[in-house]
Amino acid sequence: MELDAFQPYPVEIMPGRIYLGNFKQACDPKVQKDLKIKAHVNVSMETGPFFVGDADKLLHIQIEDSLEANISPFLRHLCHFIEIHLELGSVILVFSTMGISRSCAAILAYLMHRNEQTLKRSWAYVKKCKNNMRPNRALVAQLSEWEKVILGDVITDILDPLY
Template sequence: MAGTTFCEVSELYNILNQNTPLSRLPEFNYLCLIDACAKGQYNASHIITLRCHLQDSKGKFIMPAGVEVESMRNIVVYDSNSSSLQGEAMECAEALTKSNRYPVQILKGGYQRFSALNPFIRTQKILYTIKELESLRPYTVELLPDQLYLGDYNALVNVSEDTSHVLEKGNLHVNVADSVAADLYSSFERICVFIGSHRITMAFLLHHLKYTLGEAWEHVLQCKTNMRPNRGFVQQLYDWELHTLGRRMTDIAVPCY
């Protein structure tokens, strides 16, 4: 039995917005999101892809049909306002932990907090086809809540050689190819200054928060699971760690880099 744990709002937000490049939500064993609230609240509005919890005549939780708990990587349960490991969400989660090898997560703050921070992910829709899930356009993932986000070409820092989609205002264009030989290191400081001056985010992780490369890597990978910079950029980040911290703290020779 894997047990239960709390899930922060930003964690669930990032789980919902993973893509490769299509949304990961259609994957059979990726996410099971369960509402432990009363059925009336579920019908009024809920988080996208949610399943309503079911109970038998004795009030015992019944797993929704077609869900294989044993192979499910992410199981998240919420009620209206989960603030402790008690209540409806906990009762539902305990029933799921008996057969799942991964911890069942309870959304901290419940639906009230999540919907207040992310009202654009609410819906009344109950059933989705695979095609509908595949067509969902993920939002940028959240690296630092309300401060730093990671996205595609719509993000504030554009790192490519193509300038055709760069907006006239509010963007920094860094003309660099995605290749091992490309030089991104020389632009790191300019990127960090741009981010701080626009107050869109607090800082680039190594420059302003003084993360080591290893800490920054682990944090970003938790938020964006398919993140994988090429080897040339890894080496430049390694040099940037030396520049910002004054010494090398990370061994980039290990396989994870």
């Protein structure tokens, strides 16, 4: 019974600033209050009760969890949204349905942009925070292209079994 009631919290990516979680956590008022979440990045098809009437605090990237999903057109806007909310002092929750594939890809893209670093380095960092991170192959390929945009070249070998 206790295990059924256990609700893990989102993982910290940037301490006290950016969290990575799932849809259930994003819908939990206790999680929102405890972590002082003020902005959401929803990388799923689902909609929820987030910041009703305040669209400035929600970025909804509606993509399926499939190999056809295309996150690339949203990456610049995603990074800009997160940067603005960090400047405003907001705490941000980035989430997808399970918090394993799409939201992790979004976090990876942001870290690559913010730190001007490789996919490999960002991947290693997020993996330490969230061991079950697993962006699908199509998203990994798009992150490799994003690396080229950020750094001018593809550096990370995504054919490595690690990815």
